[in-house]
Amino acid sequence: MSEKIAVVGAGLIGRAWAIVFARAGFDVAIYDAVPQALDACQQLLRENLSDLAQHGLIDEAPDVVAARIKPAASLADALQGAVLVQENVKETVEVKRQIFAEMDKLAAPDTILTSSTSWIPTSEFSEHLPGRDRILVAHPVNPPYLVPLVELAPAPWTSKKAVARAHDIYTRAGQSPVLLKKEITGFLLNRIQGAVLNEALNLYENGYASSEDLDKVLKDGLGLRWSFMGPFETIDLNAPDGIIDYAQRYGHTYRDVAKTQLPNEWNETTLKQIESERRQELKTDQLGERSRWRDNRLMGLVAHKRKQAK
Numbered sequence: 001m002s003e004k005i006a007v008v009g010a011g012l013i014g015r016a017w018a019i020v021f022a023r024a025g026f027d028v029a030i031y032d033a034v035p036q037a038l039d040a041c042q043q044l045l046r047e048n049l050s051d052l053a054q055h056g057l058i059d060e061a062p063d064v065v066a067a068r069i070k071p072a073a074s075l076a077d078a079l080q081g082a083v084l085v086q087e088n089v090k091e092t093v094e095v096k097r098q099i100f101a102e103m104d105k106l107a108a109p110d111t112i113l114t115s116s117t118s119w120i121p122t123s124e125f126s127e128h129l130p131g132r133d134r135i136l137v138a139h140p141v142n143p144p145y146l147v148p149l150v151e152l153a154p155a156p157w158t159s160k161k162a163v164a165r166a167h168d169i170y171t172r173a174g175q176s177p178v179l180l181k182k183e184i185t186g187f188l189l190n191r192i193q194g195a196v197l198n199e200a201l202n203l204y205e206n207g208y209a210s211s212e213d214l215d216k217v218l219k220d221g222l223g224l225r226w227s228f229m230g231p232f233e234t235i236d237l238n239a240p241d242g243i244i245d246y247a248q249r250y251g252h253t254y255r256d257v258a259k260t261q262l263p264n265e266w267n268e269t270t271l272k273q274i275e276s277e278r279r280q281e282l283k284t285d286q287l288g289e290r291s292r293w294r295d296n297r298l299m300g301l302v303a304h305k306r307k308q309a310k
């Protein structure tokens with residue numbers, strides 16, 4: 001009998017996690033407090049699975065994978081017999097505290113409870129729970145069935161055994177887990193993503209470049225290299241004698257420039273201006289279609305990387 005994963009919250013990320021685990025052979029129970037969300041989920045799952053199959057990114061027929069994903073009538077039913085629960089509900093600490101208190105009561109003592117939260121450290125929603133030693137953040141990147149990074153961010157009281165078991169399950173599910181050695185808001189990816197967005201907003205707001213050109217800096221520049229190399233690997237190759245040589249050549253300039261890189265206020269005026277420029281390129285009712293375009297481009301990239309790796 002296959003191991004069971006419970007997915008709580010059948011929205012954008014919950015649905016995607018269901019695909020990740022079902023594709024890897026786990027049985028998946030998916031639950032949502034809003035029945036309509038569960039209904040919508042089934043159709044969207046089939047669309048995503050069909051696209052993945054077209055790019056050769058699932059090894060079984062879409063229907064076989066879809067058959068492993070079963071809606072649960074209650075939270076208790078979803079958690080029954082699960083080895084791991086992936087929570088994907090609203091991004092507020094209050095809702096996370098509430099759902100983890102419920103799940104801690106319902107789940108078997110050895111079930112690992114994880115949150116997809118984008119920013120909230122585990123200790124902010126697990127501290128007072130009896131089963132806190134089996135709770136940790138497992139933050140995905142959207143969509144996790146294409147972007148395999150998952151950030152494991154335990155609280156100081158999360159047991160090493162729970163972290164090791166979570167790491168094993170995500171690895172077997174085809175993900176690429178990284179481990180935070182201590183807690184920080186936003187973990188690794190969103191802090192780095194935030195630093196890039198912060199500087200892009202500053203440069204836009206102060207009239208240095210258009211939003212279109214700032215997007216090009218990533219998609220026709222940094223993003224190309226970073227699609228197969230990280231920042232340290234990149235600079236290690238950008239000076240004849242590697243990273244130290246690079247630092248000796250440019251480190252002082254990065255330090256000086258950093259003093260001018262101030263926190264951005266994300267003010268409404270700037271964001272509305274960028275939004276209006278985006279809406280000239282893409283109407284609001286085209287966002288869904290564009291998301292599928294993004295996923296198909298990502299699928300092509302992932303399929304290419306898989307071929308390269310063989």
Ligand SMILES: NC(=O)C1=CN([C@@H]2O[C@H](COP(=O)(O)OP(=O)(O)OC[C@H]3O[C@@H](n4cnc5c(N)ncnc54)[C@H](O)[C@@H]3O)[C@@H](O)[C@H]2O)C=CC1
Nearest residue numbers: 009011012013032033034037088089091116117118140142
């Ligand atoms: N959207 C994204 O790109 C990413 C989101 N995340 C995180 O994943 C979590 C979910 O995000 P999305 O899927 O985008 O949100 P969403 O709004 O698409 O889905 C949330 C779902 O949870 C359900 N829900 C709310 N309260 C519930 C409860 N008490 N019990 C069961 N179901 C409940 C809602 O009905 C809804 O279907 C958030 O913590 C978010 O920060 C993480 C990485 C990427």
Ligand SMILES: O=C(O)[C@@H](O)C(=O)[C@H](O)[C@@H](O)CO
Nearest residue numbers: 117118140141142143189190
């Ligand atoms: O970008 C992503 O996929 C993830 O890092 C997320 O957590 C959210 O979408 C993030 O961008 C917003 O918090």
